[in-house]
Structure formats: C-alpha cells, structure tokens
Amino acid sequence: MSQTKPTDPHEASAHAAPQHASQFALLGQRRFAPFFWTQFLGAFNDNLFKTALIVVLTFDAASWTTLSPSMVTNLIPGLFILPYVLFSATSGQIAEKFEKARLVRFIKWAEIAIMGIAALGWMTHSLWLLVLAIFAMGTHSTLFGPVKYSYMPQQLKPEELTGGNGMVEMGTFVGILLGQVFGDVLVMHASLGIPVVAAGTVGFAVLGLLASYRIPVTPAPAPDLRIAWNPFTETVRNLKYSAGNRTVFLSMLGNSWFWFYGAMVLAQFPVYAMTYLKGDHSVFVLLLTVFSLGIGAGSLLCEKLSGRKVEIGLVPFGSIGLSLFGIDLYFASQGYVVPAAATVDALGMLAQPGSWRILFDVVMIGVFGGFFIVPLFALIQLRCDPKHLSRTIAGMNILNALFMVAAAGVAILLLGQGLTIPELFLATAIMNGIVAAYIFSLVPEFLMRFLAWLLIHTVHKVKVIEAGRIPEHGAAVLVCNHVSYVDAIVIMAASPRPIRFVMDHRIFGTPLLGWIFRTAKAIPIAPAKEDPWLLEKSYVDIAHALHEGELVCIFPEGRLTTTGEMNEFKGGIAKVVERSQVPVIPMALRxxxxxxxxxSEGNVFERAFRKGLRSRLALAVGLPVAPHAATPERLQQEVLALRGEWK
Structure with missing residues (x-):
C-alpha cells in the first residue's frame, strides 16, 4: 500500500522519522558505556605512566641512568611503538578468535600486572623495570587496539557507528591529554610524586578492570581461526587481503596519513613553545590541551554533520581544514610578537599579540582532524568483512606505527636542511593537500560524497523521511521522480551506501555534471531510436551492478519535468526488474x-533567488515493492503518493 504524505513542508517535518537520541545517550547503555570507560581509563593510564617517566628522566636523569636525557626520552616512545610492529598481526588474529568481553578482561588483568612491575620499578629506583613496563604497556595497547575498533560494529547499529567512533576518539584524546597533564604535574612533586604515580597507575588499571566486567558478551567472529604466529608473513597476508577492498585499504592509508600529520606537528610543540613562543612548560601543555580539545570537539560534531550515517564526505572537508589551518599556523607564527620577558607562562603567552590566532589554528587543526579520522574509522568498520575486521585494524596499526616512524625521519631531514618549525608546519600542510588529492583521485567516492554533503548543508536543508527503508545491504532498484539536475546528488547525500545512477547519456557531455556522474560510475542510457547499442549495454550494466549487490537508481520518467507534474513512467523499469528480480524502493523528491x-518557468536570475538560501527539500522513501508487483503504473502511483502536492 502506498502512503499519502503531508503536502506542506512544515507539516512534513512533523511526520518525519522519529528523532534518534544523541551519541551521548550511548553512555547510558551497557553495550557501550563499560567499553567506553574501559578504553578511556586505558588511554589515561598509558599516558600517565609514560609522561611521568619521560618527565623524570628529562629533569632528574642523573639519579636514574648514565644515558643522556635526549637518548632516553626518544627511546621510551620507540619502545612503546615497537610492539605495534612486532605483535599487531598476532593481536588481530586473537581478537577474531576469542569472545571480546573475556579478552578485554584478560588484557586489563595484564595491565594490573604491568603496572605492578612499574610500581616496583618506581619504588626501587630501577630504570630497567620501568623500561620493561613501557614495552609491556605497548604490547597491552597492541592487543587492545583491534578489539577496540572491531567491538563497535558488533554492538552498535550502522547509524550509530559515526557517533560511537566520535565518542571513542573524543574519549581517547581526552584520556591522553589528562594522562599527560597528570603525569607531568604529579611526578614533579619531589616527596610524594613518584609514590602517587606508582599507586595511581595500579589503581586506574583496577578501575579499568572493574569497568570491563560490565562489557556484554560479544561473540568471536572467527572462533575456528588457526593463529599464524609468524608476525611478518601474517602482516603481509593481512595487508594483501585488505588491498583487495580498494576503499577499505585506501581508508587505512588515509588513517595512517593522519597519524603521520599528527606526529609531524605534535612532536614539534615542545620546542615550538619554548623557542618561538618564548614559553615555559605550561605553554606546551596549553598547545597540547587546545589540540586535544579540538580533536574531541571535531569527533563529537561528526555525528551531527553526518546526519547519523557514515558520511565519508566529511573526510575531504577535514583534509581541507588540516591544510588551510596548517598553512595559517605558519603565517600566524610569523605574526607572533616576541614577549619582552625572557620566558612567559601560559597566561603570559595569551597576553601577547598574535597568540590567539596561533591557538585558534591549533584547535581547528584538531577539529578538522576529528572530521577526517572518525568517518574513516566508521567506513572501515562498515565496509570490511566482519570476520576479518580485527586483522584489518591490526594491519592498520602497523601502518600507523610505520607512518609515525617515517614522520620522525622526515622531520629530522627537513629540520636538518634548515627549515624552521613554522616552515615545517607549512611543508606538512602542503604535503597533506598533495596526498589528499591523490587519495581522492583514486577513490572518487570521497569527493562525490563531499560535493553532495556540501550541497545539502549550504544551499539546501534536506529532510529525509524513512531513510531506514534504503537497504543497508544487498541489491535493490531505487525509483524517483525527476525534477532537477541535482536530483541524483540529493539522493546520493541521503543514502548511507553508494548508488549507481542511470542517467541520460547527454548529461555526460555537460562539463561539470558529466564529470560528477562519470566519477560516481553512473550508467549512461539512450533511447532505442538514438542508440540501440548503448540502450542494451545500459541494461547489461544495470544487471551486472545488481548482481554485485549494488544499489541502482532509475528515473523512470526518462526526462526532467517541464511542468512540475510527473511524466509517465516508461517500461524500461519493468525490463530491469524482470531480468534481476530485486526489490524496488519508490522515492519522491519534494x-x-x-x-x-x-x-521551471522564469528567467535564470528569478529562479536563482526564488527558493532562497537554505531552502527546504524533502526526500520521502516508500516501502519496498516486490519484483512481481513492480509495474511502471504501480511504481508511478507509489511515487506520486509519496510526493503529494509539495513539488
């Protein structure tokens, strides 16, 4: 049965699909909250311990070791990252083979043991016990990483993935920030600092364990998997497998590139704060704080900006921001007025001309970093084979580690060539633009989704009614009325999945629209009297796309309306459904x-301003029609009823 929809735009919004709770509501649900607090406490504890050790060995190295402070402070991060290279392949297999809640509890018990060893090292003044604990915590994080990102697709709905990932990224970066700040502050107290850190890290590990006991049972995706213990051959096998899914693999590379960018920028903050901002340690903490808050804010905003779906159009948006604000950070640094005093604290730095522009650039790099990274994680989780997701995440962790090591090497090389730190920021931003352009040229879907996202968030305000009726998996034909040249872009923006559009072949000759639809792998079609060969090829291409489980959208009127009323649906849709026997989803643009x-009538200038900025549109999605009932007449009635009187 077709459903008559309200005809007035304001009335339509009242009848739209019910509003979902925000991503913060997940913190009240057992399927997410215990997992969130477990990973938050883990990130906090890692960085509390690691920062405390680095600070002690920087300011009190002589009482701990004969090695130089610079050597030790570079050794510690290296030892923490090394397990990612050595054990990620194995950890990915373990996460596939065992039930996740039980595995997380095992990892948390291990964290208590590791922090116990560290506490013994703190209290006995044994550097090598602390170094052993650093390596062990890196191993702990390596084991937890694949579980962390493969847990969410099993417990969250697809429309919750962006919000869930945003919460986790926010929690991770806030945990890192708080851990670094507390590690720095606590250990500097001469008498009580080290005992408090020793007891505190064990205590927070216990809290993480207690939270993990509330994580619900999450079945193993591949319980019969035989673990291959050779990390090198398994790493190569994982990366080859991931490379078979082009979108997933390039998303992994995009994720690793973000860590390269972040490592290039963040590693310079201590010297940048001291040398260019003439600040003390509190200025470095201020830079780190605003960056982390920016990442958290950007991660949380992703759900709202994406419309509660995996919106990869945010990835180019994030990349543009990373480059623009990275470039502006260079110019802001040139405009910073050096304070008269030899050294300033954070409050003193804020009083200097040009300081707020620098902080704004740093926070916006964080915000756009959140826009970049959260949709990539969600896309990998959604598009990857569930039985191989943990191993894919493990392979990505190895790439992340290698990219971070490469970032350190590139930074050393560029600084050795005489570049200043602001010039290094500029070079990193330019590199980001080049890499982004390359990735988006290989996977045009990112750019297409960005253009669609931009359209519905700047020119129009689009309401999607019953968006959940667009199937998340499997083949289907979408049919819709044809009102304007941007119909396909509006539909594309509303769908959580890529769509193959069947378009009039003449559109492909239009400079801009032709490029857009060729990029989106649209299928050109022509009337039989114009090009019978192309018509038959179109039917073959449609059948092939449906056979591959894709969504195909057809405008059965065959041409744009010239009156605002729907034209008769042509018989081609019946031929498509007869060949492929897939459900048909009627939709209507309003x-x-x-x-x-x-x-429509009227000159170009009149039409340009008739609707006004942020004009209201709606896309109503109907119930699926079975193949045997999907006649042109029936589908036209369905679409007309969905559209109503609002054209």
Missing part, C-alpha cells in the same frame, strides 16, 4: 521544482 537547475 521542493525542488523552481530550483535554478530545474526546468
């Missing part, structure tokens, strides 16, 4: 008649 790119 509010596009009169758009600049429609064929």
């Amino acid at each position: 509010g596009l008649w009169g758009h600049l790119l429609s064929r």
